[in-house]
Amino acid sequence: MTSSASVAAGRLPRALCAALLAALLLALLAVLNGWIALPETARRHAGAALTVVAYACFCAGVYLRRRAQGAAMGRAGGGRGAGGPAILVAYASQTGFAEQIAAQTADVLRAAGMAVRLEPMGRVDAAALRAAGRALFVASTTGEGDPPDAAAGFARRVLAAPADLAGLEYGVLALGDSSYSRYCAFGRALDAWLRLHGARPLFDAVEVDDGDPGALRHWQHYLGVLSGSTDMADWSAPAYATWRLVERRLLNPGSPGAPAYHLALRPLDGGADWQAGDIAEIGPRHPPAEVERWLAALGLAPSAAVSADRGLSTLAGALAGRALPCDEAGLAALRGKTAQEIAGALPALPHREYSIASLPADGRLELLVRQVRHDDGRLGLGSGWLTEHAPVGADIALRIRVNRSFHPPAPGRPLILIGNGTGLAGLRAHLRARAAAGAGRNWLLFGERTRAHDYFHRDEIEAWRRGGVLDRVDLAFSRDGGPLRYVQDCVAAAADDVRAWVAEGAAIYVCGGLQGMAAGVAQALEGILGAEALERMAEEGRYRRDVY
Structure with a gap:
């Protein structure tokens, strides 16, 4: 079958499906508007059916759009999409x-x-x-x-x-x-x-x-x-608590990379407890202007009152945390529905995960978040909400998730901490825990773009080095000129010292990017220690990773 024939074959069932859904919607609307006489009970059932059909249209639209995007990615990427190996x-x-x-x-x-x-x-x-x-x-x-x-x-x-x-x-x-x-x-x-x-x-x-x-x-x-899909609905929604965003500070002005921010939040629903290594699950929200533009396309007032998860809300407020279909099929399925029906039909936005960079003793939960931008220039949902759209003082939906696989080692065990970029967040929490416990045998290996702009929390790290919390700090800045150098190169260059620390019982903790850094560090460590030795360390809890 030729390429054009395949496309035509794919369009036919989609067109037929759309026609059938449109006919069903018209029939249901005719019942609800009294064009077809039915008992009141039947009309209520028809209304419920209309809500289900509208949501089904939305889901079908999302599915077809993702499938088309995925097929295009597979053609462009050469083998990991629908056209590549399963x-x-x-x-x-x-x-x-x-x-x-x-x-x-x-x-x-x-x-x-x-x-x-x-x-x-x-x-x-x-x-x-x-x-x-x-x-x-x-x-x-x-x-x-x-x-x-x-x-x-x-x-x-x-x-x-x-x-x-x-x-x-x-x-x-x-x-x-x-x-x-x-x-x-x-x-x-x-x-x-x-x-x-x-x-x-x-x-x-x-x-x-x-x-x-x-x-x-x-x-x-x-x-x-x-x-590459970050908008899938959660299989089980986190039970969020309400936190207040109390600080937002740009850490890398002038960096060749994307902006990275230090954020601080405090709980409004009482105290909170966590350990170094735990994860903050954030419930993101759309910016108000985006929700209002979306409602304008449906001819609905943002101020309309609706019943939401926590009582009465405006329609705009209720939809800020919902997935909003932007394709014409999804919008068409929602036209003619009431504000309450729309608020109840759309699924919640999926959560976003961030390594916690502080301890409860610090009095607040701190994060290190880099802005993410899509190819069309739009900010990422979670990073955009936290770093730009949510004003300081805003309420943030947050749940702490226990991450036992990255909890601290015993204070008496030496610790090698390896990470890049915003992965410093998880390593920083561990260093704070070590400082509080008086555990001074610590070694940090960290990589970023430039020393002048991207040495996150530099003053704190240097103070730990002067004070004996850090025995050693190895840094790699890939954009400072000369051959490219990443944190895995620091690891490989320090092979003899890594072996010596491990022989003394050291644990190795890695935090940062899954793509590139984590695999590069693992390969370097296997080259230094051997795959079997690294596997034994993982089984003993001496090799742990928090990668994303």
Whole structure:
């Protein structure tokens, strides 16, 4: 089939679908307006049906738009989109929960335009893994550390044998229950086997304790990074508290990179507690002007009163935290609806995650956020809200998510901290915790663009070095002239000292960008310590990462 024929074939079902939906909407509107006489009960049912159909139109529009965007990305990107090799999503399920999460994972990736092959793990062998290129595993543990029944053959045939998986990139979602002694044992064994045989993790394994919704949202966060889609609805919405934005300070004026801001927030709903390594989940909002323009396209008044999550609100206020369809099909599906119907029909905006840069003892929660801009110049949803659109003094929806996999080591253990860019946020919280505990054997390796503009929190870091909190600081500024130098180059150059610190029992914590930095640092550390030694450190909790 030619390219033009394929396009025409794709347009026909879409056009037919649109025509059928339009006819159904007209019929429902005729009932509601009394053009067709029906009993009152039937008219109420028709009204409910109209709301469902409108929302279905919106979702269909979003899906088709994403599919078209994803196909275009696949053509431009040469093989990771719908036209490229399918990403394997394999699941091992005992009760059906892992299968459900795997199906949702596959749906998210497909909606972003990626080709996906969804398989039970029992149908997967080493040859399929070698051919996959990329794979995501959703693995339950049953009993006292056993694989699910349907994956027992996979464990016996595949995990018990050597394999060459050097070309495979993967991620693991391990489901378990910490009330059992061998928590997430099958997922952990799968992750270790993949690493041992040359596969490269896209990110660290995500462990889910008894269906923990926060951990599942973290998995969604990684799916967004992989697919390039950051507007997927949360599978479970965070229970936000209200915080007040009390400070916003630009950290890098004059930088060749995007603006980065230091932000501070205080809770309005009482005290809050967290540890170094924990995550702030933010509920973003559209800027008021954008919501008003969107409502103007529908001919609705921003000041219209509606019932919202926390009582009465204006329509503009209620929609600021909702996904707003901007394509003509999505707008058409909403025309003629009341303000309350629109407020109830649109899904909430998905959360955004940020590493916390402070401790509760500091009296406020601090973040380090870089502005993100889309190709058309629009600010990113979360970074735009926090760094520009929300005025200082605004209420911010925020939930703290416990991130045990990045909690501090014992104070007596030496600590190597490695990161780049806004990843300094997570490392800063650890350094504050170490300073408070009197733990002085710390080494920071940090990379950014320029020393003059991008040495974030320079005065604080230099004070820690003078005061003995930091034994050593290695810096890489890639745009200061000369050969390009990144933080992974600092790691490689300090190979002998890294080995010496690790021999003394040091832990290594990495925080920053998933693309580029995290893989580069992992490769440098494997070259210095060996893959098996790094794997053992991860199993012992001495090699931990918070990457995004």
